[in-house]
Amino acid sequence: MKLLETYILRRVSQMFLVALLPVLAIIWTTQVLQRINLVTDSGQSIGSFAKLATMILPSIIPVVLPFALVIAITQTLTTMNNDSELTVIDAAGARRSVLVRPILLLAAAVSVFSFFVDNVVEPRAKTVVRQMIAETYADLLSSVIEEKTFRKLDEGLYVQISQRMAGRMLKGLFVADERDPNYELIYYAKEGAVDDTGTTLIMHEGEVHRKTPDGNVSVINFDSYSFDLSDMTENRGQATLKASDRDLWFLFNPDPNDKDYTIRPQTYRAELHRRLTDWVLPVVFALFSLAIAGDARSHREARLHPMVSALAYAFALRWAAFYAANQIDTDPEYIAVLYAIPIVSSVVSIVFLGLHKRLVMPSFLRDRMSSVWRRTQERVLSATSGTDGGTAQ
Numbered sequence: 001m002k003l004l005e006t007y008i009l010r011r012v013s014q015m016f017l018v019a020l021l022p023v024l025a026i027i028w029t030t031q032v033l034q035r036i037n038l039v040t041d042s043g044q045s046i047g048s049f050a051k052l053a054t055m056i057l058p059s060i061i062p063v064v065l066p067f068a069l070v071i072a073i074t075q076t077l078t079t080m081n082n083d084s085e086l087t088v089i090d091a092a093g094a095r096r097s098v099l100v101r102p103i104l105l106l107a108a109a110v111s112v113f114s115f116f117v118d119n120v121v122e123p124r125a126k127t128v129v130r131q132m133i134a135e136t137y138a139d140l141l142s143s144v145i146e147e148k149t150f151r152k153l154d155e156g157l158y159v160q161i162s163q164r165m166a167g168r169m170l171k172g173l174f175v176a177d178e179r180d181p182n183y184e185l186i187y188y189a190k191e192g193a194v195d196d197t198g199t200t201l202i203m204h205e206g207e208v209h210r211k212t213p214d215g216n217v218s219v220i221n222f223d224s225y226s227f228d229l230s231d232m233t234e235n236r237g238q239a240t241l242k243a244s245d246r247d248l249w250f251l252f253n254p255d256p257n258d259k260d261y262t263i264r265p266q267t268y269r270a271e272l273h274r275r276l277t278d279w280v281l282p283v284v285f286a287l288f289s290l291a292i293a294g295d296a297r298s299h300r301e302a303r304l305h306p307m308v309s310a311l312a313y314a315f316a317l318r319w320a321a322f323y324a325a326n327q328i329d330t331d332p333e334y335i336a337v338l339y340a341i342p343i344v345s346s347v348v349s350i351v352f353l354g355l356h357k358r359l360v361m362p363s364f365l366r367d368r369m370s371s372v373w374r375r376t377q378e379r380v381l382s383a384t385s386g387t388d389g390g391t392a393q
Contacts, residue, residue: 009102016072058122073289074307107286115279201227243271270328287349
């Protein structure tokens with residue numbers, strides 16, 4: 001690799017890490033906080049929380065990587081243009097490949113890494129997470145839930161236990177079930193116990209209050225009542241794996257006897273084609289980023305910042321791919337659409353690069369976004385100037 005190519009590769013790689021790490025940290029934090037109730041509601045240790053947080057990370061990385069690459073490429077090339085480095089490169093008679101080659105090498109490396117994470121690391125991490133959740137809820141009532149404390153077992157399902165006795169016996173049971181929108185159920189029982197399989201709560205000497213949306217309440221007394229816990233216990237610690245939890249080899253050749261596959265075979269088809277297309281997005285994003293910001297431009301030219309245009313294309317492309325992948329569940333014809341999105345985008349970008357033309361947004365969108373971008377910059381500068389002036393005064 002030539003010295004100039006090494007220089008460009010180093011600058012883009014550094015900017016890529018600068019863009020990737022903060023965004024990844026923010027999204028990871030929000031995802032972890034959404035699942036903190038799993039740990040607090042089930043009495044798990046800080047070690048379990050740390051393990052859960054670590055297992056969430058692989059599902060975020062493939063999503064963030066392409067956008068971080070767009071930011072790195074457009075920001076680096078814009079800075080080089082402002083410093084007249086792109087103009088010097090063109091004036092020296094250097095080929096376009098001097099600029100394109102190092103960036104595409106980085107994009108290819110990011111794509112390979114994304115493929116590895118998406119098809120090897122992420123399925124295993126999701127399997128571990130589901131197993132953790134299954135084991136947490138497997139014996140939740142008889143061993144985890146604290147006495148005289150309300151606990152949320154599931155969305156709309158709450159339970160309280162007055163006293164835990166020997167032999168899996170429970171005293172003073174209260175269960176509120178609001179999962180069905182057609183009615184609310186409230187159970188009271190003097191005592192109960194979780195069966196040996198961990199999937200059923202058997203209550204004795206109690207009553208159940210059933211309230212309908214119109215406000216009518218019916219009360220039924222019972223000597224014995226069986227409450228199903230199989231949805232929470234996941235068959236006593238055995239997690240049910242879904243299409244997104246499977247590795248690539250299983251998606252190519254699913255087990256026809258697999259319980260989830262027999263119920264939703266179309267989701268496995270959609271997941272397979274999503275896996276085969278998502279990993280190439282870093283290369284596709286790199287191509288149109290080069291087509292947008294890879295040429296020398298005059299400083300006097302009034303234009304929208306290349307990063308804004310590139311990110312707008314990136315979000316539109318990512319949304320289109322996401323929509324097509326979701327539609328495959330019900331309409332297999334969207335498989336062709338899913339593959340056409342990155343192919344057409346790449347071909348268009350390559351044509352613009354080969355013709356030494358800039359890939360620009362439609363004029364009405366460009367003008368609108370440019371005015372919004374200018375107003376945003378003016379407000380930021382005005383706020384900064386006002387703050388500095390107040391401090392100086």
